[in-house]
Each structure stands twice: as structure tokens, then as C-alpha cells.
Amino acid sequence: MPFTISQLVSFEEDIKKSRFQAFATPVENEQEVKDFLDAYKDVSTTHQCWAWKIGQQLRFNDDGEPSGTAGRPILATIEGNELTNVLVLVNRWYGGIKLGTGGLVRAYGGCAGQCLMLAEKIELIEKQKVQFSCLFNEWAIFQYELNQQSIEYQEQYHAEGVDVIALLQKHQIPAFALKLQDVSRGREKLKIVDEQAND
Structure with missing residues (x-):
């Protein structure tokens, strides 16, 4: 049975002086993804990384972070929670300490995971x-x-x-x-x- 989330949720944490802020929201189609990303565009961030999954379609974006360290871990969190029709955006404000590739994977995946834990899962009605x-x-x-x-x-x-x-x-x-x-x-x-x- 596919599940999605009921509404927008957010989560913030600091990891080695970098601030991470995640948003998870239900989406029905690519236009809603685009509208959300436009609405939440924040030029003060160092990186805005995201992933979404709608049915069989999925996309992710590392937004300048080393390849595979941001978008993919966010997507893995969505799939790990068996969710669909969900977009997760994770903002990062760089704090001066490099996290390394493993640290970035943990930070982005972890922040997305914490955010999704706050969301109410609901059955996706086809x-x-x-x-x-x-x-x-x-x-x-x-x-x-x-x-x-x-x-x-x-x-x-x-x-x-x-x-x-x-x-x-x-x-x-x-x-x-x-x-x-x-x-x-x-x-x-x-x-x-x-x-x-x-x-």
C-alpha cells in the first residue's frame, strides 16, 4: 500500500557549525514540485539539495555538493520510509568546517530522515x-x-x-x-x- 505524508513539515539541526534545514511536503505532480522549489528558493543558503518521488518517477539534485552526497541520500530516505508523492528539500548554510563525503551523506540523509519522522504518514488514495x-x-x-x-x-x-x-x-x-x-x-x-x- 503506498503512503505519502499529510502536510508540510520541517526540521533543523546544526552539524559542525553548518546549519541544515529540511522541508518535506506532499506533491501530486512535477508542476507542484517546481512551484514548491520556486517558493522556497533561498539565496542565503550555500546549497539547496532535494529529492522527490511520484509513483515511478524520481529526481534528485546535489546543488553543488559532491556528486551523490546530498540528493541521493535524501531520495534513499524517502524510499526507506516507503513513501511516494513526496518532495524533501534540505538547505545548508556552510559553517566553515568541511564534513567530508561520508559526513555529507549522513548529514543530508539524517536531516531528511528526522524531518520525515515528524510527518504524519497517510495512505495514498489512487x-x-x-x-x-x-x-x-x-x-x-x-x-x-x-x-x-x-x-x-x-x-x-x-x-x-x-x-x-x-x-x-x-x-x-x-x-x-x-x-x-x-x-x-x-x-x-x-x-x-x-x-x-x-x-
């Missing part, structure tokens, strides 16, 4: 993209339903009615498919959009 169309007079019913269940959606209006793409949790799909058939009197069917084609 979502599925679905698509449907409806007439204008039916859209109000579906819009109400989607909003009631806090379902993300995008609608597109055209001459015949509305095309909708929504992100449903897997357990919500059968009931919604039934509702669609019911309201449209069997005219419309819920289509599953398959994005997992590369798995």
Missing part, C-alpha cells in the same frame, strides 16, 4: 482520470455532485453541452458512473482515461 459529457441542463446536477465530494474537474462548454474531465478516487467511480447513466437516461457512459500506459 485517483483515476475520467471523462464524460452531459447536456447543459444536466451539468448543474453533476457540478453539485463533484463539488460535494471535493472532486477536481475541468469543464469545457460547446454547442451541444459540456465535456468534463474529473479526477475520482477509485472507490467513487462505480457510483458516479451509475449517476451519469441515471441522469442522462442511459445516453452517456463514464470513460476511464488511461494515463498508466507506460507502466
Whole structure:
């Protein structure tokens, strides 16, 4: 069962006069990763190293630290905690004492690990993209339903009615498919959009 974290957490520690500050946050996609890293850009730091994992995708960055001493240990901590859809950023302010490669691996990995220990782990609920169309007079019913269940959606209006793409949790799909058939009197069917084609 995949797990993620419920919200942003942070942790700070000093190691041999260098200050380390870690942030861990849940992320859904690469855009959220980019937005977070932009928002937390700090020019006062010596290094801003990070790693993230979303499903099968992962990336890490040493930001000028010796290769393999920062981003990879942070990623190892994420994977060691069996987490996904998580970004961990570790800032370092250099304090004048070199830590050596082993020391850096321990410092970045350790700081990321301490930060993740503060986070509440939650089960990652898989979502599925679905698509449907409806007439204008039916859209109000579906819009109400989607909003009631806090379902993300995008609608597109055209001459015949509305095309909708929504992100449903897997357990919500059968009931919604039934509702669609019911309201449209069997005219419309819920289509599953398959994005997992590369798995």
C-alpha cells in the first residue's frame, strides 16, 4: 500500500557549525514540485539539495555538493520510509568546517530522515482520470455532485453541452458512473482515461 505524508513539515539541526534545514511536503505532480522549489528558493543558503518521488518517477539534485552526497541520500530516505508523492528539500548554510563525503551523506540523509519522522504518514488514495459529457441542463446536477465530494474537474462548454474531465478516487467511480447513466437516461457512459500506459 503506498503512503505519502499529510502536510508540510520541517526540521533543523546544526552539524559542525553548518546549519541544515529540511522541508518535506506532499506533491501530486512535477508542476507542484517546481512551484514548491520556486517558493522556497533561498539565496542565503550555500546549497539547496532535494529529492522527490511520484509513483515511478524520481529526481534528485546535489546543488553543488559532491556528486551523490546530498540528493541521493535524501531520495534513499524517502524510499526507506516507503513513501511516494513526496518532495524533501534540505538547505545548508556552510559553517566553515568541511564534513567530508561520508559526513555529507549522513548529514543530508539524517536531516531528511528526522524531518520525515515528524510527518504524519497517510495512505495514498489512487485517483483515476475520467471523462464524460452531459447536456447543459444536466451539468448543474453533476457540478453539485463533484463539488460535494471535493472532486477536481475541468469543464469545457460547446454547442451541444459540456465535456468534463474529473479526477475520482477509485472507490467513487462505480457510483458516479451509475449517476451519469441515471441522469442522462442511459445516453452517456463514464470513460476511464488511461494515463498508466507506460507502466
